[in-house]
Amino acid sequence: MTIAKEKKNLLGAGALIGIIACLLVIWGNPKNMGFCIACFIRDIAGALKLHQSGAVQYLRPEILGLVLGSFIISLFKGEFSPRGGSSPLLRFCIGFLVMVGALVFLGCPLRMVLRLSGGDLNAIVGLLGFVAGVFGGCLLLNRGFSLGRSYRQSKIEALGMPTIQIVLLVMLLAFPALLAFSKAGAGPGALHAPLILSLLAGLVVGALAQRTRLCMAGGIRDMFLFKDSTLIMGPLAIFFFALIGNLITGDFHFGFTGQSVAHTAHLWNFLGMTLVGLGSVMLGGCPLRQLILAGEGNTDSAMATLGMLLGGALAHNLGLASSGKGPTTNGKVAVILGFVFLLGIAWIQIAKQKREDKQ
Numbered sequence: 001m002t003i004a005k006e007k008k009n010l011l012g013a014g015a016l017i018g019i020i021a022c023l024l025v026i027w028g029n030p031k032n033m034g035f036c037i038a039c040f041i042r043d044i045a046g047a048l049k050l051h052q053s054g055a056v057q058y059l060r061p062e063i064l065g066l067v068l069g070s071f072i073i074s075l076f077k078g079e080f081s082p083r084g085g086s087s088p089l090l091r092f093c094i095g096f097l098v099m100v101g102a103l104v105f106l107g108c109p110l111r112m113v114l115r116l117s118g119g120d121l122n123a124i125v126g127l128l129g130f131v132a133g134v135f136g137g138c139l140l141l142n143r144g145f146s147l148g149r150s151y152r153q154s155k156i157e158a159l160g161m162p163t164i165q166i167v168l169l170v171m172l173l174a175f176p177a178l179l180a181f182s183k184a185g186a187g188p189g190a191l192h193a194p195l196i197l198s199l200l201a202g203l204v205v206g207a208l209a210q211r212t213r214l215c216m217a218g219g220i221r222d223m224f225l226f227k228d229s230t231l232i233m234g235p236l237a238i239f240f241f242a243l244i245g246n247l248i249t250g251d252f253h254f255g256f257t258g259q260s261v262a263h264t265a266h267l268w269n270f271l272g273m274t275l276v277g278l279g280s281v282m283l284g285g286c287p288l289r290q291l292i293l294a295g296e297g298n299t300d301s302a303m304a305t306l307g308m309l310l311g312g313a314l315a316h317n318l319g320l321a322s323s324g325k326g327p328t329t330n331g332k333v334a335v336i337l338g339f340v341f342l343l344g345i346a347w348i349q350i351a352k353q354k355r356e357d358k359q
Contacts, residue, residue, distance in 0.1 A: 065202020133277020
């Protein structure tokens with residue numbers, strides 16, 4: 001595929017995803033949260049009773065659809081490839097910290113773009129932090145950071161994440177009494193589009209992201225490392241078309257204050273997304289990309305996704321997640337410790353790589 005065609009495909013996919021995000025808000029999802037990987041995984045953790053925060057409990061079909069959409073299209077295109085074994089436990093831990101950073105900011109990189117398209121200027125602070133984190137990750141890559149190579153895995157392992165999504169979907173459809181749901185008016189978890197529309201939206205976005213390699217971190221990373229603007233076309237198109245949608249629907253509200261599910265603690269908006277950007281580069285992709293890769297059979301990305309699920313649960317059980325009032329003390333400490341952990345991993349892995357190169 002030529003670069004020009006790849007850019008065109010990314011622009012088309014981003015445009016459709018931006019429109020879908022606006023439609024999901026019209027259909028019932030929280031404003032400026034038509035599609036958020038971090039928030040939705042956190043809601044799923046609540047639905048599974050991994051945390052008890054009644055405001056954020058709903059088994060979001062969009063996430064199930066993302067993985068299944070990637071799985072189905074990769075099977076159809078012959079790109080389902082069972083692989084893994086590249087520091088799975090470290091990836092689990094990094095996924096956990098990426099979720100913590102996202103919930104301190106209150107959104108993943110995808111929601112950051114959607115918040116910006118809705119006029120939320122706090123998202124600009126988050127974007128600056130995210131770019132700083134990706135830049136830091138690029139510096140580590142240039143110094144030789146790697147989590148190691150992946151290997152062929154069995155199909156049974158690779159089918160694990162898609163199978164989990166099917167089981168969760170069956171639970172949602174046939175055994176909802178086993179799950180927890182936010183009560184009406186309790187918070188973001190109680191706001192959701194109809195199940196079938198949410199699932200279809202997830203399937204479409206999953207398929208589009210799989211075909212185009214859409215990644216919020218990848219576009220910025222490639223700009224820094226290779227001066228390649230191809231992948232950045234996707235996020236730009238999402239922003240532009242979501243902006244148009246918000247202007248048409250009246251959901252564009254310019255400013256720092258009064259934004260939906262957001263806070264104005266600029267330092268922690270910045271640092272939270274810096275942690276997300278750094279962790280995303282170390283993982284090889286943003287939270288959205290991890291779900292897509294898990295659908296393709298990548299068990300390392302499946303481990304990162306499970307790390308995000310636990311991160312979403314403990315962020316509320318331990319008081320790490322921010323609220324509209326701002327970040328918590330526990331959340332601030334967790335972000336700082338997160339940087340220490342990630343940089344410690346990087347230092348060890350780089351030193352290991354240098355020793356291997358000398359042998």
